[in-house]
Amino acid sequence: MLFRYTALLFTIMTMRMRCSIASVAPTPQTIAAETSFYEHKKRLTIDSMSQSLRKMEYAVRGPVVIEADKIADQLAANPQQYPFDHIVYTNIGNPQSIGQMPLKWPRQVMALVDLPDEVGIDHPDVLKLFPQDAVDRAREIKNHALSGHGSGAYTHSKGVRAFRQDVADFIAARDGGIPSDPEAIFLSNGASNAINMVLTALIANERTGVMIPTPQYPIYSATIDLLNGHRVGYYMNEEKDWALNLEELERALATAQEEGIEVNSFVLINPGNPTGQVLSRENLHDIVRFCVKHNLVLLADEVYQENVYEGEFVSAKRAAYECGLLDQIELISFHSVSKGVFGECGRRGGYMELVGIDEKVQDELYKMASASLCATVAGQIMTSLMVRGPSPGEVSYESHEVEKKAIYDSLKRRSTIVSQGLDSIPGFSCRPAKGSMYCFPSVEMPPGAIRVAKERGTTPDALYCVSLLKSTGICVVPASGFGQRDGRFGFRTTFLPPEEEMQRCVEKIKEHYESFCKEYAT
CATH class of the missing domain: 3.90.1150.10 (Aspartate Aminotransferase, domain 1)
Incomplete structure (x- = not known):
């Protein structure tokens, strides 16, 4: 009897061990047998994804x-x-x-910033390969702007403070001395990233409308659609070299409001993409007055400001100042290293400047920037080099x-x-x-x-x-x-x-x- 009891106990323990082993390391055959009872359906499909x-x-x-x-x-x-x-x-x-060749001096500075000091700025033969002003600028960037952390470390989420100061100085000089605050400047992964951030903040619900030119650069229509906002198109006048007129702006706004759309912002692309127009100073004054009159945030896409072949570029900020409305306008302007004569698209460098934007909203934009940690450091550096090139008298100035x-x-x-x-x-x-x-x-x-x-x-x-x-x-x-x-x-x-x-x-x-x-x- 004792022998039979012991044998039974041994059999039970063996079965438990086998079950335990099977549960720890199931075979493919076991998995197939278990899952065959269930019909497998993909969770993310073309119908279940974001429409x-x-x-x-x-x-x-x-x-x-x-x-x-x-x-x-x-x-x-x-x-x-x-x-x-x-x-x-x-x-x-x-x-x-x-085929467009990159400018040499910015690439020389970029190379020296990325190289370890001993094979770059501190190498005894560095001046045989690089001009003195490129070495000096790289040293300044590495030791001061980047605080000795190098180009591989995260930066402040708005971008390196010294680079933002370079941008602020550039804007002030461009606009005839109108001050620019580096704390109101965000460095970004090209202008596109900054535009996306701002539209995300603006489009609060599915009734929100954004006025955009027709024709327009598709990043605006695409992002507005993605965020479930409304595109409110205003037509450019092709017969008059794609100029704007106030009657058309008022028509587009009134039509949208009649449809229950809550328009809160206005996109200006100058110089134009895809049209290639350069808006007159009078057009820009009209746009500023229109936005202030209707309490619209003005988004000024100015990435082609260096690409002006006929006429002159007048920034939206300068236009607001000339109208005496700089203290009333809510304005966000964008620029990029991808265009102009730099053409450094792959660097993903750019910035936006905020003028008259509520400080609490700026804090929320900073939070959004912080969620992405920071813009690419290479792009930040290239933005600084675009707005502050070699100075007159330096060895690279004339060739640059x-x-x-x-x-x-x-x-x-x-x-x-x-x-x-x-x-x-x-x-x-x-x-x-x-x-x-x-x-x-x-x-x-x-x-x-x-x-x-x-x-x-x-x-x-x-x-x-x-x-x-x-x-x-x-x-x-x-x-x-x-x-x-x-x-x-x-x-x-x-x-x-x-x-x-x-x-x-x-x-x-x-x-x-x-x-x-x-x-x-x-």
Whole structure:
């Protein structure tokens, strides 16, 4: 009896040990058997995800560009597949990706800041490779601005105080001595990050409206859609070189208010993207007065302020000062190292300046910046170098200015080549590109293109842009991605590729348009 009891106890203990082992280290077969009783469904699906994200569109990197990338891959595998040997990417303002050389002095300073001292600023032969002023500036940045922590450490969430002071000094000098407070300046990952922060703060609920130009840069429409706000479009006047008028602003605002939209802000892009306009001083005064009258926060996108080829750049802050409304305006302005003559898009450097913004709101924006820890330090440094280059008398000053002027002069020539060239094509109308990096021509679409586009569920200018891409390798962006009046069609193109390339592009666009019109004549 005792033997049988002991055997039974041993059997039970063995079974428990096996169960314990199985629970600790289940086999694939065990897992499969257990999970076979349940139907597996993905939790995150196209239907369960944010529908605001699905609705959001960003034309600059949209379907035409995706198609261009596919063709580029096909060309790499089979260069004879298309009647061209490379893609000309004119879809985005990314200067260095299509040949613009970086300025030497900022890169020299950046390299020295990143290098360990013993192989950089303190190396006995450093002056054989780097100019004295680059070494001095790098030493200043490393030892003082970055407090000896180097470029790999987090900074203050608003950005390094010394860099913000550089920006404040730049703004004051630009605007004729109007003071700028470094504590009201946030350094950011390009202007885009700062714009996103501000729109996040502004769009409090689904009734909130933001006035944006039509056409406009898609970051505004995309972000407003993502945040469930309302786009309140106001039309630019194409016949008058994309100028603004108060009647149109009042119309757009009144229409939105009648629809129950609570408009709280106004976006100004000057110089213009995608239109290339440079607004007059009178236009800017009108905008300032309009915003103060209707208690709207003015968001001034001024990233192309150095890209002015005809006329002059007047900042929104300067305009508010000239109107005597600087103490009444609520203004946030943006600038970036990605444009101008620097073209340092990949550095992700930029800033925003807050004027007349409630201090408690500034604290909330600081909290948002703190959640991301800080803007990229490389971008912060490049922003400082953009607004405070080598001083007159320093060894790099003249060469730095010569490099900048060469890039600017070439951009100015290209703006004329493309705007005048496109405007000369029968069926095209292109206003002069007085600023920025873009032309935004209007294109007459043949009846067949309008009909086929409708059948395919696309827009006529998207149909045209894909046809242009597949025939010539030129990648432009449909104007429908930026907004335009009903019945208007066209595209946006940069004029960033080399001058000879842009001249060739204009000729190819003309040839293609003639064949496109024949193909879709009826």
